[in-house]
Amino acid sequence: MTAAGRGAHRGTTLPVLVLALCFAAVPSAAAGGSVALTGAAVALSAVAAAVVAVHLRLSLVELTVIALPVHFYPPGQGSLVNLSLADAVLALLLLAAVVPEWRRGRAADGAARPTWPLLLGYALALQLVLWASLVGPVLDGGADFLGGVVAAAKIALACGYLLLLYAAAAPRLRAGDHRILDVWAATATASALIGIGASALYAVGLDLGLSYFWRASGTFEDPNAFSVYLLLSLGVVIAAHRLRTGRPWSVSVVVIVVAVLLSGSRAALAAMALAAVVTVLLTLGTRAGVAFRRLAAVTALLGVLAVLVLPDEWVGDVLQRATSVFTPDDGAAPDARFELWSVAVQQWASSPVLGVGAGQYIPVAQQMLGPQMDTVPHNTYLGFLAQTGTVGLLVFMLVPALVVVRTLRAARAGDAGAPYLLFSVLCLLVQAFTLSLENARPMWAVLGLVLAMYDPATPGPEEPHRPATPHGRGLPHSSPARRGLRWS
Template sequence: MVAGTGVVGTEPVTRRGTGLPVLVLSLGLATVPSAAAGGSVVLTAAAVVLGAVVAAAVAVRLRLSLVELLVVALPVHFYPPGRGSLVNLSLADGVLVLMLLAAAGRAALQRRSPRGPAGPTWPLLVGYTVVLQLVLWASLVGPVLLGGADFPGGAAAAVKIALACAYLLVLYAAVAPRVRAGDRRVLEIWAATATASALIGIGASALYAAGVDLGLSYFWRASGTFEDPNAFSVYLLLSLGVVVAAHRDRTGRPWSWQVPVIVVAVVLTGSRAAMAAMALAAVVTVVLTLGTRAGPTFRRLLVGTAVLGVLAVVILPDAWVGEVLQRATSVFVPDAGAAPDQRYQLWSVAVQQWASSPVLGVGAGQYVPVAQQLLGPQWDTIPHNTYLGFLAETGIVGLLVFLVVPALVVTRLLRATRAGDGDAPYLLLSVLALLMQAFTLSLENTRPMWAVLGLMLALYDPGPPGAEKPPGPATVHGRGLPHSSSARRGLRWS
């Protein structure tokens, strides 16, 4: 059995539903006021307070631990008034702070330093976070000394990535001990939350096509509990593998109605990057799973989902899916006389910046200021490529450091797939889709990306040296299920 994928406990497990209707209602209540705030500081603040109250009510209703509450709050994003698209917040940020304070308070009461979960991955992640921060700040030294650098912007960029890395650390620290104890309920919570968010996105898109604008879509493009369809598509694709893994834990089968719901929601975001990443990641995962025990089942699920997707396009009204198809195919049929794709211009500028400073780049957060020096003040767009963005701003050193954790996740998932783990191919599909979307989107500050990387490392953690593997699965009606009775005691750190 692959470490991190097994389940423990020999007594029957009493499972509790994750309350999908409750999650749909709560996410809707938390998001609608923010979408309708119209840039008002007061209304947005009221929406955040309402969202926090709703989140607390959901936590009590579903008896969520803090890490599970973090997962529920994660997709509720909004942009503060007056900051445009430069700063976005999530309700999960408040839960994250609460978790950190709880950990610090517990350590103070016990009069000892906070300790991370035992095992080789924890010090690696802490070291990764520290080294990444060192590189970000070091990249600013030269530009600041030479003058002309936007130091506040660089400091803000470093702080944003520090916040994002906090999700990586917290998800791993909270989930890894649970998985080692055989409790994988967090997968169910993530899957139910993602499904609820997808249903909200689909419903809002359908209503917009019918002439009713709830403020939960970007025109016809589904944005769900995010205010950005591209960010929504990233979250959905990340969640696809989790949805399958959670259903396999519960039933032993990969297929569930939630899979086409997630896929339809991805298509309705109108994100060409997401649709291309989903197709390409599926092909790559098929190749990587050839000859494995889970490969045939994975391919059957893939084909079945593709067939349902085609049927949905054929059956659904053109007023709903017509815009989606037009946008998806527009990349192959550019308008006559249209200017070159702006993304290629953005990437070209990033390469130029890296060439001017290949080791540590032009400085964290300096892509836009440097581009404005070269091309004029009208240039105010980020590079829309995570890898080129790191390369331009932090050089080859920063890019290599950044890639350590994604490479570790892919390596562990591949190893688990070859070892016969049934969940690994689907989780691998989601991670590969993420890495492919990063070629056309700037995702370095995306909270769900870092959170899911921490979750994957927790699921496939080798564990502390000398630790015994779980003795075997608890069973209900003959099916292997995770032992989750420890997840029923209310709000806790983990």
């Protein structure tokens, strides 16, 4: 990238950080339980978003990317309704995306572009499986039908991000415009800084509602969800930086890894280690894998040095939580997750084809063991298996498997950014063994973004355009950015 391009990126990062801080006021106020403060924070975020959008000439999809990590529970709703600021414009953006992307479904020579119809068919197939899984339980009269409707609606919302990010990013990336990657990278870095700062402030006695005790949770109200977002973003951050500079290493990588460690998520730590090993093995013999191995080795070395050098007050809690799984207290009860997983397996065994019904895990578990079973299975695969059966799990895994295949194929073809994206997706798949992530919006958004990056479609008739600068200079007068906010 030219010096002007690097300057434009630097001019993007600070405003995005300011906007992310304004957005962070929403979950912070919601954590305090005040409806008035939460409403005021949402209003502040809307004003800040308008100012930054005008300054950077952000599209609505780029604003959605910035708002995506802002998750909160509305005051008075308990844990029943988890919202993201990005949800507010998702439906509108999808309507704007469907028709143009469908028309782009054929190249100038008439050759089919399969990805968009495949993703749309995937989303519909998931809905079909979810509703089909409810038929038997409803006819038997023992189903929580409302719970099933909510479960199907949550998956539909999540799939909306899959469709949106693919539809928005694919034409841009085909035209050589990587700005959406830069916006995601800046947002992830800002989110990590917010998490680190909130954790540090908690340590000195100031609780902003952006940490779970000392554990960094950023704008997610959940350290585990925070770590999932960060690890998913790590590959995007490295890919974006490599496209600008030709190098994978950046300060943002350090910031994100530190934030992951401060989240105290044991699932994240295990996922990083296992995903790194698998990525190394899968990319052996490729030129793209050499740089990944170097970066992984340097990062591991820096982690060991940090443990040895930094004071115990800084790393003690992280180390204690990371190793607690291997050194349980005497007489401690076995991990509750094993009981949840056992219940899920029993439910699947009772209905192996279509499961016990979407959204029925908790009601059926309570019938089996009593009202104390009131939590999700903490395993994405077993959750799908129990509720939608073998059919549902196979359908669900189609898109993650496609992403792994495409990133691995790109790495073997010499794409230097592919191993890092493969690593991030593998981190997600490992974390899904101990977390219920089927409704995680960032997961679906990153899957759509990566599919857009490695779309095998031939370039369409769109004319390449020059990326916008922070102040919009250099844009042709016919550019949509000259006419105001555009959808993509």
